[in-house]
Each structure stands twice: as structure tokens, then as C-alpha cells.
Amino acid sequence: MRKVHHPKIVQQSDRRWVVVCEDCERNEKSAMPIGINTPVNSREKAELMWENHCELRRSALRRGS
Numbered sequence: 001m002r003k004v005h006h007p008k009i010v011q012q013s014d015r016r017w018v019v020v021c022e023d024c025e026r027n028e029k030s031a032m033p034i035g036i037n038t039p040v041n042s043r044e045k046a047e048l049m050w051e052n053h054c055e056l057r058r059s060a061l062r063r064g065s
């Protein structure tokens with residue numbers, strides 16, 4: 001069964017941005033991917049990490065792995 005991830009970009013109270021993924025948090029067996037749950041100073045960086053996380057998902061689907 002394939003896992004579908006739904007990462008979210010949230011702004012912390014210190015105005016930094018963080019990408020969170022409940023699907024990764026639920027998956028206790030595998031490590032948290034780079035960038036997830038890591039606060040960054042710019043929204044652009046957060047959006048990049050968010051895209052990368054979606055990209056990972058898409059290429060995995062394309063390869064069928």
C-alpha cells in the first residue's frame with residue numbers, strides 16, 4: 001500500500017516557517033526526512049522543502065516503488 005503525504009507549511013510564533021508532515025510523524029519506523037520539522041527564516045525555503053517533499057512522493061509514484 002502506497003503512502004500519500006500531505007505536508008503543511010506553518011508559521012511559528014517566532015515568525016519562522018516550518019514544514020510539518022503528519023504522515024511522517026505517524027510513520028515511526030522511518031526517520032523524518034531532511035527539512036521536515038526544521039524551522040527556517042524564509043517562507044521561500046519552507047516552500048522549497050514543501051515542494052521537495054511532494055516531489056519525493058510524485059517520483060516514487062512514477063517509479064512505482
Ligand SMILES: [Zn+2]
Pocket residue numbers: 005006007021022023024053
Ligand atoms: Zn511526509
